[in-house]
Amino acid sequence: MKLIKRPRAVFWDIDGTLITTEELHYEVIRDWCAARGYTLTETANGELLGKTMPEKWAILESRLPAGLTEDEFRADCARAYMAGLRADMMRPGPVAAVKRLHELGIPQAAVSNGEAPVIEANLRVLGLWDLMAFTVCGNDVPSGKPAPDPYLEAARRAGCAPGECMAVEDSTVGVTSAASGGLITVAWPEVIPG
Known part of the structure; x- marks a missing residue:
C-alpha cells in the first residue's frame, strides 16, 4: 500500500x-425527450453518461424534432433534476x-x-x-x-x-x-x- x-x-x-443521481439524470432526460417524441432507451442513455449538458445536447439534437434549442433542453432538465433531488x-x-x-x-x-x-x-x-x-x-x-x-x-x-x-x-x-x-x-x- x-x-x-x-x-x-x-x-x-x-x-x-x-x-x-444517475437514475434521476436518466429519468429527467428520458421524460424530456419523450414529451418531444423521442424515446431515450437505457442503451442510448449510456452515450450520455459523464458528459456535460452541451455534449449531451450534441448527441441528442439530431434525434429530436427540429426547432428545439439547447437552452430549452438545459433549462428544463435542470429544473426537473433539482426538483427531484432528495437527501436520501x-x-x-x-x-x-x-x-x-x-x-x-x-x-x-x-x-x-x-x-x-x-x-x-x-x-x-x-x-x-x-x-x-x-x-x-x-x-x-x-x-x-x-x-x-x-x-x-x-x-x-x-x-x-x-x-x-x-x-x-x-x-x-x-x-x-x-x-x-x-x-x-x-x-x-x-x-x-x-
Whole structure:
C-alpha cells in the first residue's frame, strides 16, 4: 500500500460520489425527450453518461424534432433534476468524509461536469454547500472530464500544485480526469467489484 502525505485540498465529484443521481439524470432526460417524441432507451442513455449538458445536447439534437434549442433542453432538465433531488440519495460514507475533513480544516471543493445551479442544489440537499471553498462546473473550463481541465482549475483556485491535491471520484471518466491532471486520485465507486 502506498502512503500519501496529507493533501492541501480535497476535490469531490458529485454525481455517483456524494449522491446517487444517475437514475434521476436518466429519468429527467428520458421524460424530456419523450414529451418531444423521442424515446431515450437505457442503451442510448449510456452515450450520455459523464458528459456535460452541451455534449449531451450534441448527441441528442439530431434525434429530436427540429426547432428545439439547447437552452430549452438545459433549462428544463435542470429544473426537473433539482426538483427531484432528495437527501436520501446521499452516499453516507463520502458525505461523512467531507464533514470530517472540514473538521480537520482541509479545504474542499466540488468538481463536476454539471452546471453551477445543479451543483449548488446537490450540495445544499446534502448539507455540504457551506463546507465547500468553491465549485468548478463544466462551464468553467474549456473541456470537461475526462480531460484534466476541471481538476487543474480546482488546483489553481486552491492555490496548490495538482500533486498536492486529492480528488475523490466514482467513475472511470472522473478518475481519468484527476489522474491525468497529476492529482492524488481516489476511486470510491458506489459498488466495489468482486
